[in-house]
Amino acid sequence: MRGKLFVVGIGPGLIDDMTVRAIHAIERSEYVVGVDTYIAQIAPLLKDQIVIESTMGKEVQRAKKAVTLAEEGHTVSIISGGDPNVYGMGPLVFEFIEASSCDFDIEVIPGVTAVNAVGALLGAPLSSDYAVISLSDLLTPWSEIEKRLGNAAASGFVIALYNPRSRNRPSQFFRCIDILRNYRGDVPVGIVKNGFRLGQEIIITTLNSVMDYEAIIDMKTTVIIGNEESYIWKRRIVTPRGYHKKYEY
Amino acid sequence: MRGKLFVVGIGPGLIDDMTVRAIHAIERSEYVVGVDTYIAQIAPLLKDQIVIESTMGKEVQRAKKAVTLAEEGHTVSIISGGDPNVYGMGPLVFEFIEASSCDFDIEVIPGVTAVNAVGALLGAPLSSDYAVISLSDLLTPWSEIEKRLGNAAASGFVIALYNPRSRNRPSQFFRCIDILRNYRGDVPVGIVKNGFRLGQEIIITTLNSVMDYEAIIDMKTTVIIGNEESYIWKRRIVTPRGYHKKYEY
Numbered sequence: 136m137r138g139k140l141f142v143v144g145i146g147p148g149l150i151d152d153m154t155v156r157a158i159h160a161i162e163r164s165e166y167v168v169g170v171d172t173y174i175a176q177i178a179p180l181l182k183d184q185i186v187i188e189s190t191m192g193k194e195v196q197r198a199k200k201a202v203t204l205a206e207e208g209h210t211v212s213i214i215s216g217g218d219p220n221v222y223g224m225g226p227l228v229f230e231f232i233e234a235s236s237c238d239f240d241i242e243v244i245p246g247v248t249a250v251n252a253v254g255a256l257l258g259a260p261l262s263s264d265y266a267v268i269s270l271s272d273l274l275t276p277w278s279e280i281e282k283r284l285g286n287a288a289a290s291g292f293v294i295a296l297y298n299p300r301s302r303n304r305p306s307q308f309f310r311c312i313d314i315l316r317n318y319r320g321d322v323p324v325g326i327v328k329n330g331f332r333l334g335q336e337i338i339i340t341t342l343n344s345v346m347d348y349e350a351i352i353d354m355k356t357t358v359i360i361g362n363e364e365s366y367i368w369k370r371r372i373v374t375p376r377g378y379h380k381k382y383e384y
Numbered sequence: 385m386r387g388k389l390f391v392v393g394i395g396p397g398l399i400d401d402m403t404v405r406a407i408h409a410i411e412r413s414e415y416v417v418g419v420d421t422y423i424a425q426i427a428p429l430l431k432d433q434i435v436i437e438s439t440m441g442k443e444v445q446r447a448k449k450a451v452t453l454a455e456e457g458h459t460v461s462i463i464s465g466g467d468p469n470v471y472g473m474g475p476l477v478f479e480f481i482e483a484s485s486c487d488f489d490i491e492v493i494p495g496v497t498a499v500n501a502v503g504a505l506l507g508a509p510l511s512s513d514y515a516v517i518s519l520s521d522l523l524t525p526w527s528e529i530e531k532r533l534g535n536a537a538a539s540g541f542v543i544a545l546y547n548p549r550s551r552n553r554p555s556q557f558f559r560c561i562d563i564l565r566n567y568r569g570d571v572p573v574g575i576v577k578n579g580f581r582l583g584q585e586i587i588i589t590t591l592n593s594v595m596d597y598e599a600i601i602d603m604k605t606t607v608i609i610g611n612e613e614s615y616i617w618k619r620r621i622v623t624p625r626g627y628h629k630k631y632e633y
Contacts, residue, residue: 142508144500151405154395154496158404218496218510220503226511226625233617243504247403247467247494251393254469255492259391261467262475263524264532266515266541274626275512279540283513286535291528292515368482376475377523 138239140205142228144218144246148176148332152252157244161212168201169214176332177214184212194227202231205239218248222269222297249330249357250295256337257325258371260359264292270307271298277307284311288318293365293374296358300349308352312345315360323361323372326352339370387454387488391477393467393495397425397581401501406493410461417450418463419443425581426463433461443476451480454488467497471518471546498579498606499544505586506574507620509608512542519556520547526556533560537567542614542623545607549598557601561594564609572610572621575601588619 141160146152161167161177167184169177174188189197201213215223225243232241254261266287272280287294294315300308324345326338332355338348342360352358365374390409395401410416410426416433423430423437438446450462464472474492481490503510515536521529536543543564549557573594575587581604587597591609601607614623 142504144504146403147494151408152403152494154401154403155407156400159400218500218503220500220508220510221514222511222625225504225508226622229508229617229620229622230624233622237618243507245396245401245496245500245504247496248500251467251469251494251497254467255391255393255474255494258492259469259474259478261469262471264515264517264529265470266513266536268513280513283539283541286539287515287541290532290535292532292536368478369486371478373475373478373482375479376471 136208138205138208139210140201140239140241141212142219142225142241142243143212143214144223144244145173145177145214145216146246147217147249147252147330150177150179152247152331154244154246157246160242160244161214163210164212165209166204166211167214168197168211170197173214173216194224198224198227198231201228202235206236218246219243220245221248221267249297250359253295253325253327253330253357253359256327256330257339257359258373260323260325260361260365260372260374261293262374262376263362263364265295266292267295267297269297270300270311272304272307281314284314285318288315291362293362294360296360298354299356299358300352301354308349309346312342316342319360319363322363323365323367325359325372326356328353328356330357339367339372385457387457388459389450389454389488389490390461391468391474391490391492392461392463393472393493394422394426394463394465395496396466396498396501396579399426399428401496401580403493403495406495409491409493410463412459413461414458415453415460416463417446417460419446422463422465443473447473447476447480450477451484455485467495468492469494470497470516498546499608502544502574502576502579502606502608505576505579506588506608507622509572509574509610509614509621509623510542511623511625512540512611512613514544515541516544516546518546519549519560521553521556530563533563534567537564540611542611543609545609547603548605548607549601550603557598558595561591565591568609568612571612572614572616574608574621575605577602577605579606588616588621
C-alpha cells in the first residue's frame with residue numbers, strides 16, 4: 136500500500152482548538168510521531184495508533200522516523216504545536232522527504248499558531264500588518280534577529296515574539312525590549328503564558344513596564360508588542376483597523 | 385439573560401479547516417452575522433440560527449448589529465474569514481463594544497489565517513520569521529505599506545501579501561514586487577488563489593517571473609515571497625529551518 140504522511144498542526148493545546156482536518160488525520164493514522172508534551176495534548180484522539188514520542192531536541196530523529204514509516208507504506212501523522220510551518224516540524228520533514236524515495240503522499244495540515252491564539256486571548260491586537268519573530272538563536276544568528284526586531288519596530292508592525300526567553304539565554308529578552316524601545320513609545324504589551332492550555336496566564340502591560348514580568352516569561356509564553364495605535368481597554372489590547380479615520384459611526 | 389458575543393474566525397473556507405471551538409460557537413448561537421460569502425461557507429452549520437448577512441464593505445453595520453444583539457441578551461456569532469484578528473472583524477467589533485453597555489460576555493475564537501493555510505499548501509515556506517502585509521491602502525496609507533515591504537525584505541523575513549491586487553488599484557502589486565526586487569534575488573514565490581476552497585489554484589514561481597501571473601492575482605489570492613534561503617522542490621517551496629547548519633543527518 137502507498138504510504139501517507141500528514142504533517143499536522145495541532146494548534147495551541149486543546150482538542151477544541153484543532154481543526155477538523157487535523158483531528159481526522161490523527162484518527163486515521165497508524166503511527167503518530169511527536170514530542171511528548173504534544174502527544175499528551177492529543178491523548179483523547181489516540182486509540183489504536185502506535186505512538187512514537189521523544190523529547191524536545193530530537194526533531195531530526197522524529198522527522199526521519201516519520202518519513203521512513205511513510206516510505207514503508209504506512210499512514211503517519213507527525214505532529215507539531217500550533218502551525219507545522221511556524222518554527223515547527225514542516226521544513227525539517229521536507230528536508231528528509233527530499234532525500235527519500237518520495238513514493239508516498241504528503242499532506243500538510245495548517246493549525247492555529249500562537250500569534251493568532253494569543254491575539255484572540257488579548258482581544259484584538261493584531262488588526263494591522265504583523266511580524267512574527269523567534270528570539271531563539273539556536274538556528275538563527277542573534278545579529279539577524281536584532282536586525283529584524285529593529286526593522287519591524289521601525290515600520291509599524293505589531294510584533295509577536297515566540298520563544299521569548301529560556302534559561303540558556305536569559306539576557307536576550309531584555310536586549311530585545313531595549314531595541315524595541317528605541318523605536319516605540321510606551322505601547323501596549325500582552326504576555327500570554329500557556330495560552331488555551333492548563334495554567335493560562337494573561338498579563339497586559341506596556342513596553343516600559345514589561346521587564347517587571349520578566350521572571351514569568353519562558354518558552355511557553357508568547358509576547359505581543361502593539362504599534363503606536365494600539366491601546367489598552369479593560370484588560371484587552373486593541374489595534375484599531377483604521378475604520379475610524381474612514382467612516383463616522 | 386446575559387448576552388454572549390463570539391467573534392469567530394472561520395478559517396480559509398471549508399468546515400474541515402475550522403476549529404471545533406468555532407463550530408460549536410456557531411452551532412449554539414441564536415444569531416449569526418457575516419458577509420454573504422462567509423455565510424455561504426458555513427451553511428452546513430446553520431439550522432435554527434437567525435442569519436444576518438450583508439455584502440463586503442458593510443463591516444461597520446455588521447459590527448454594530450452584532451454588538452446590539454449581544455447587549456439585548458442574545459448569543460451571537462459574528463464571523464470573519466481566516467482569523468478574526470487578521471484584517472478581520474475583531475478590532476472593529478471591539479470599537480463598538482467599548483461604546484456599548486459592555487453588559488455581555490465576549491469570546492474571540494482564533495482561526496487559521498491565510499498565511500498559514502497557504503503555507504501548508506505550498507509545502508514549508510514559513511519556517512523562518514515572517515511578516516504579514518496587506519497591500520490594501522483603504523485603511524493604511526500606501527507610503528506606510530511601502531516602508532513595511534522594504535523593511536521586511538531587507539531583513540530576511542518571509543513575506544505574506546494579503547489583498548495583493550484589486551480592480552481599483554491594479555498597479556500596486558507591480559510596485560510592491562519592484563520594491564522587493566531591490567532587496568532580494570530571484571527567490572521563490574508562491575501564489576495561491578482560493579486556498580482550501582473551490583477553484584483552488586497553486587502557482588510556484590520566482591520573484592523575476594511573478595508578474596507573468598499578474599492577471600490571476602486578486603483579492604482571493606495570497607502571495608508568499610520566500611527569503612534568500614528558500615528553494616523550490618517538486619512544486620513546493622521550502623525555507624529550511626537551519627538544522628542543516630547545526631546537525632549532520
